[in-house]
Amino acid sequence: MSTEAGAGLPAGFHLLGQSASTAAAPVDALFTAMVVLCGSVALAVCVLITAFCVRYRQGSTAERSRPKRSLTWLEVAWTLTPLLIFVGIYAWAARDYLRLYRPPAEALPVAVVAKQWMWKLQHRNGRREINELHVPLGQPVLLRMSSQDAIHSFYVPAFRLKQDVLPGRITALWFTATQLGEFRLFCAEYCGSEHSHMIGRIVVMRPDDFSRWLAEGPAQPSLAQYGFALFRQLGCSGCHAAGSTVHAPLLDGLPGRAVHLQDGRTVVADDNYLRDSILLPRKDVAAGFEPLMPSFAGQVSEEDIQALIAWLHATNGDKP
Known part of the structure; x- marks a missing residue:
């Protein structure tokens, strides 16, 4: 060896x-x-246990008559x-x-x-x-x-x-x-x-x-490209696109941004917020908007959710 x-x-x-x-x-x-x-x-x-056992063993000559009651510094x-x-x-x-x-x-x-x-x-x-x-x-x-x-x-x-x-x-x-x-x-x-x-x-x-x-x-397709295709296929663009007539939050630049909610809280739009917004849209409703978005639970896979989030990051200038 x-x-x-x-x-x-x-x-x-x-x-x-x-x-x-x-x-x-x-x-x-x-x-x-x-x-x-x-x-x-x-x-x-x-070492201390051994030393004390030897020093204070039965029959030793160690002084025991006046033990110190208090050593504050110790x-x-x-x-x-x-x-x-x-x-x-x-x-x-x-x-x-x-x-x-x-x-x-x-x-x-x-x-x-x-x-x-x-x-x-x-x-x-x-x-x-x-x-x-x-x-x-x-x-x-x-x-x-x-x-x-x-x-x-x-x-x-x-x-x-x-x-x-x-x-x-x-x-x-x-x-x-x-x-x-x-x-x-x-x-x-x-x-x-x-x-x-x-x-x-x-x-x-x-x-x-x-x-x-x-x-x-x-x-x-890249993750972001597939996410954008899903965004359109699922009908999300009908509400969230810039030219939409429906009153819904715009998504460009959303990841990492502070979001004010209806209940007065403010949260950061991290990946889990984005995920919940897709599957549990009534959980954290953005201030100034009605809770009208349907849930996509059961309609999208974990891979689909990752792709949608990758596309949202791409709108923020992040690497898709």
Whole structure:
């Protein structure tokens, strides 16, 4: 067996597993800090227990006649020191967590639909994949994910990423791959009898190779183009188009915009607001409009909803 020079370890050995995304290093650093901290505390407690057991054992000459009843400085120290340490760790973890849910503007969007028992993925130009995701090296990728049936969980150990994929909701996750190669994709949430077979792979390619691969797929409408075709096919343009005689909200530039509602609340038009507006139009009615829009629940699939949302993002100047 080959070993790393001077290390005495097998080639390719990784203490915390292979690290292949920009999210991996911060997660590994936080995990290592927690292990070192908790291990140090456990070791200190064991040392103190052993020392006290030896010093104050039965028959020892240790002084016991005048025990100190109060050591205020010690009580303050053992209360504030752990508090400050763990508040600091919380802030560190919260910073890294929030970073995972703030994708860069240039991230490549990929629509992901989980179903028993496969991953269905579609790139912005319309190219589809099942249980595989090809991505370029060093470029951010944004996954917009929804489930067709049960709760699933998108898990790539080498990327240190795991995100639940829920029915009735769109969740997002972004990453930047830092190594070429193939990396295992799992469903980390029990989702039925064939759960263990719901596996796939992430294929990281050089940017020029990825561009060629993306262009070589069968010709088909992009996500945004398909979404616009659905928008017209379902009759949405009859009310929401700029020239419509029906009093309905205009949709251009809607994603990410603040929306004032009839009940006085203000919400941000994120992906879940857009989804609910299609399937549950009476849930959050825009101020100044009557709740006249019919529900399209049962008429559109998860892929259709992702395409409609991609088209709405395209009207906002975002990448479709």
